[in-house]
Amino acid sequence: xxxxxxxxxxxxxxxxxxxxxxxxxxxxxxxxxxxxxxxxxxxxxxxxxxxxxxxxxxxxxxxxxxxxxxxxxxxxxxxxxxxxxxxxxxxxxxxxxxxxxxxxxxxxxxxxxxxxxxxxxxxxxxxxxxxxxxxxxxxxxxxxxxxxxxxxxxxxxxxxxxxxxxxxxxxxxxxxxxxxxxxxxxxxxxxxxxxxxxxxxxxxxxxxxxxxxxxxxxxxxxxxxxxxxxxxxxxxxxxxxxxxxxxxxxxxxxxxxxxxxxxxxxxxxxxxxxxxxxxxxxxxxxxxxxxxxxxxxxxxxxxxxxxxxxxxxx
Amino acid sequence: xxxxxxxxxxxxxxxxxxxxxxxxxxxxxxxxxxxxxxxxxxxxxxxxxxxxxxxxxxxxxxxxxxxxxxxxxxxxxxxxxxxxxxxxxxxxxxxxxxxxxxxxxxxxxxxxxxxxxxxxxxxxxxxxxxxxxxxxxxxxxxxxxxxxxxxxxxxxxxxxxxxxxxxxxxxxxxxxxxxxxxxxxxxxxxxxxxxxxxxxxxxxxxxxxxxxxxxxxxxxxxxxxxxxxxxxxxxxxxxxxx
Numbered sequence: 001x002x003x004x005x006x007x008x009x010x011x012x013x014x015x016x017x018x019x020x021x022x023x024x025x026x027x028x029x030x031x032x033x034x035x036x037x038x039x040x041x042x043x044x045x046x047x048x049x050x051x052x053x054x055x056x057x058x059x060x061x062x063x064x065x066x067x068x069x070x071x072x073x074x075x076x077x078x079x080x081x082x083x084x085x086x087x088x089x090x091x092x093x094x095x096x097x098x099x100x101x102x103x104x105x106x107x108x109x110x111x112x113x114x115x116x117x118x119x120x121x122x123x124x125x126x127x128x129x130x131x132x133x134x135x136x137x138x139x140x141x142x143x144x145x146x147x148x149x150x151x152x153x154x155x156x157x158x159x160x161x162x163x164x165x166x167x168x169x170x171x172x173x174x175x176x177x178x179x180x181x182x183x184x185x186x187x188x189x190x191x192x193x194x195x196x197x198x199x200x201x202x203x204x205x206x207x208x209x210x211x212x213x214x215x216x217x218x219x220x221x222x223x224x225x226x227x228x229x230x231x232x233x234x235x236x237x238x239x240x241x242x243x244x245x246x247x248x249x250x251x252x253x254x255x256x257x258x259x260x261x262x263x264x265x266x267x268x269x270x271x272x273x274x275x276x277x278x279x280x281x282x283x284x285x286x287x288x289x290x291x292x293x294x295x296x297x298x299x300x301x302x303x304x305x306x307x308x309x310x311x312x313x314x
Numbered sequence: 315x316x317x318x319x320x321x322x323x324x325x326x327x328x329x330x331x332x333x334x335x336x337x338x339x340x341x342x343x344x345x346x347x348x349x350x351x352x353x354x355x356x357x358x359x360x361x362x363x364x365x366x367x368x369x370x371x372x373x374x375x376x377x378x379x380x381x382x383x384x385x386x387x388x389x390x391x392x393x394x395x396x397x398x399x400x401x402x403x404x405x406x407x408x409x410x411x412x413x414x415x416x417x418x419x420x421x422x423x424x425x426x427x428x429x430x431x432x433x434x435x436x437x438x439x440x441x442x443x444x445x446x447x448x449x450x451x452x453x454x455x456x457x458x459x460x461x462x463x464x465x466x467x468x469x470x471x472x473x474x475x476x477x478x479x480x481x482x483x484x485x486x487x488x489x490x491x492x493x494x495x496x497x498x499x500x501x502x503x504x505x506x507x508x509x510x511x512x513x514x515x516x517x518x519x520x521x522x523x524x525x526x527x528x529x530x531x532x533x534x535x536x537x538x539x540x541x542x543x544x545x546x547x548x549x550x551x552x553x554x555x556x
Contacts, residue, residue, distance in 0.1 A: 182421050182425075182426065185414070185417075185418065185421070186418070186421075188410070189407055189410075189418050192407045192408070192409055192410060193405060193406070193407050193408075195369075195405065196401070196405045196406065196407065197418070198389055198390055199367070199369065199389060199390075199393060199399050199401070199405075200393065200418055200419050200422060200467070200471065201390050201391075201393030201394045201422045201471065202390055202422060203388075203390050204390070
């Protein structure tokens with residue numbers, strides 16, 4: 001088997017396993033996994049920019065929220081059907097990431113982190129300020145009647161799981177496609193040695209902008225999906241905390257690996273879930289585990305597996 | 315028989331703070347030549363070639379490539395028009411394979427034709443003698459081999475003009491011999507502009523030599539004439555041939 005078919009077999013296998021799990025998981029974990037798959041979409045979007053292009057953004061909550069509010073506000077105020085609202089959410093994230101990318105990419109390194117953080121804070125404050133429409137911090141519930149897409153009720157647990165799996169598969173396919181495409185290779189080249197890539201004749205700005213837009217749009221898709229599947233949109237999803245989450249998930253799972261975001265999200269979700277069952281100081285346990293992982297698996301879980309056993313992992 | 319001018323500059327100038335690194339340089343490079351650019355440390359050689367390929371911006375003057383003014387063009391656009399640049403300090407993709415390093419150089423031109431890319435990558439690696447290592451990670455190569463990989467990346471671009479910034483720096487004597495053979499082979503299809511400190515390499519390889527000193531052209535001529543030039547000896551060779 002060559003590397004490409006190995007990779008296809010592995011990633012196809014993961015999707016098949018996720019599909020099969022819904023029949024055996026108890027209700028609680030079934031619900032968790034649906035949530036994790038959607039959040040993993042967000043992490044995969046983040047990974048396109050951070051893991052593959054080497055650009056650290058601290059403002060991705062803005063893209064997630066742009067998708068979420070682009071979807072939710074059009075349902076709430078314009079009466080869009082959920083499919084059209086989902087597309088509006090994706091379009092909103094696309095536009096926001098294109099504009100922010102165009103401006104923020106004039107900077108690099110730490111300045112890029114700060115500029116993305118500032119844009120995201122401005123976005124968050126705008127959501128609070130427009131409380132008349134967004135209901136600010138409190139947010140608003142998307143009614144069950146508004147969540148029936150093509151006759152399928154997305155508030156139903158098994159429908160929701162299936163929809164989350166579809167969303168996850170789409171994001172994974174996009175990521176896989178990208179990393180195998182010439183454009184994806186150029187992003188890796190930029191991450192590894194930007195000046196060399198430029199002096200091979202590549203337009204660095206254009207490629208980085210494309211990375212921000214793909215990353216932001218996937219994040220927005222995740223945000224819109226999350227709102228639609230779980231029936232709520234609120235300003236807390238636009239806070240800086242939600243910009244840090246995908247960074248943590250990707251770091252834990254393995255930056256620059258296709259499966260890393262899923263593994264990282266799953267790991268972190270259950271780390272907090274299990275440790276909060278043991279003690280109210282669960283963040284202490286979570287923190288200690290994170291420190292251990294950064295000490296002993298610096299490339300994240302999947303990154304470490306790739307380094308030791310499977311260098312062909314994309 | 316006058317060869318076509320591939321590249322020329324008019325009054326090219328660049329300063330850093332108060333220091334004029336390149337002063338009013340007018341330079342002409344005919345197609346097909348191997349041109350050596352020499353001069354003492356700090357003479358402005360690297361700055362000059364960086365102005366040619368657009369890595370840094372000129373403060374005054376113009377650069378013409380293939381008959382067109384490219385002074386305002388971004389570096390990647392000049393590269394796309396047929397310049398290739400190899401760095402003085404080895405600059406490769408250390409964590410990627412040799413094959414991928416060269417493929418990145420080939421792909422911009424060859425697009426999505428996988429077979430053509432593969433063929434050209436192997437060909438470029440073969441010419442520098444690294445074809446057997448194409449699967450290896452570039453960072454694991456010895457320094458000399460990394461320099462050769464840089465040249466393979468230059469070849470992979472099939473440039474009209476190949477700019478080499480001190481390619482023999484840090485190479486062993488035996489490697490330098492191979493390098494000379496390689497450059498002679500390359501010069502059949504590509505014009506070569508070479509910054510070089512090793513005088514043996516310059517004397518043996520170059521068709522024509524330009525000497526820079528304090529950011530200005532001090533002398534130009536055939537290698538033998540440059541060797542005999544008193545001004546050059548004082549500025550530069552004197553320290554070598556004492």
